[in-house]
Ligand code: A3P
């Protein structure tokens with residue numbers, strides 16, 4: 072038996088020697104320069120298919136794009152509808168990469184145009200994942216609280232990355248207080264106040280907040296020499312009919328606590344702006360519109376943060392986060408994954424694990440609870456590749 076790769080799902084091979092380490096760059100030097108620091112995303116729109124249940128269709132989105140409106144600042148009750156007009160997504164159902172995989176099957180012809188008979192990579196992408204997983208990687212060098220687990224499978228030359236909920240995250244989710252649940256609702260309610268269905272209509276604050284609904288975009292881009300294909304939710308688009316094409320017209324909406332003291336401003340720069348930058352930078356979403364809430368959750372001011380200006384905003388903070396450190400970590404981690412996850416097999420999962428102040432470790436699992444590429448995807452991709460390679 073191969074000592075390093077156990078067939079027993081409960082017994083895993085930890086390889087601390089090979090563990091990947093990337094320290095925070097406190098010297099201001101970049102340990103590894105990103106060759107291409109500004110991604111140049113190729114964007115696919117993913118609107119819903121009329122007359123179908125979009126989540127079960129070939130599409131990623133459950134609604135069309137929404138249009139940004141000016142938020143009416145004065146005393147908007149953000150808790151309104153929490154008890155009676157709130158449909159919460161069931162987050163206990165782990166959907167893994169399924170929506171992206173369905174989208175890939177429906178759009179294969181767009182993705183593998185450059186594939187030659189000699190190529191072993193069916194998608195012309197090194198990695199397929201959710202934007203949120205990449206956001207976690209980007210913020211890892213500065214994360215002090217929450218670890219992560221990422222399952223990776225190599226299939227037909229592409230590495231698929233799907234998050235596994237950690238035990239700590241599961242416990243936190245199950246033990247959320249009512250106040251925390253309500254605060255999460257305020258974020259969605261702000262979206263409802265700020266968005267309209269089309270250019271001519273107005274927001275409908277009396278409507279239902281349904282977190283099952285969302286508009287997703289699919290992006291093909293590069294981070295250094297890594298070709299990425301990922302999808303992420305977009306909140307809304309610029310209301311100006313002459314706004315530039317996607318992703319430059321997209322707007323990320325956020326809420327945050329009102330800033331009243333220099334300490335609060337500093338924390339906002341150090342923690343919130345890091346998260347906001349990391350979420351929007353890779354897909355090329357150019358601005359965040361933020362509603363600042365008072366203690367009762369009432370949005371009292373609204374401000375716009377262009378993503379390209381965030382590094383300027385934080386430059387006076389002592390020992391603050393740096394975009395290059397985030398990109399270098401993400402980039403080096405992806406290189407590490409390429410080096411480790413070498414067996415091209417849809418039922419093999421390389422499980423990468425990270426905890427704050429620790430190195431990344433990994434274990435290998437065969438036909439285990441961690442396998443996440445569904446049969447319907449593997450079958451179609453295998454048969455289309457075989458057809459492609461027939462003489
Ligand atoms: P905020 O924008 O006020 O944080 P997003 O901004 O990513 O589009 O998410 C919309 C809202 O979903 C957030 O509003 C927040 O309320 C909730 N949300 C998103 N991710 C979350 C997470 N990891 N934990 C808790 N709430 C989350």
Ligand code: MG
Pocket residue numbers: 306323324325
């Ligand atoms: Mg948002």
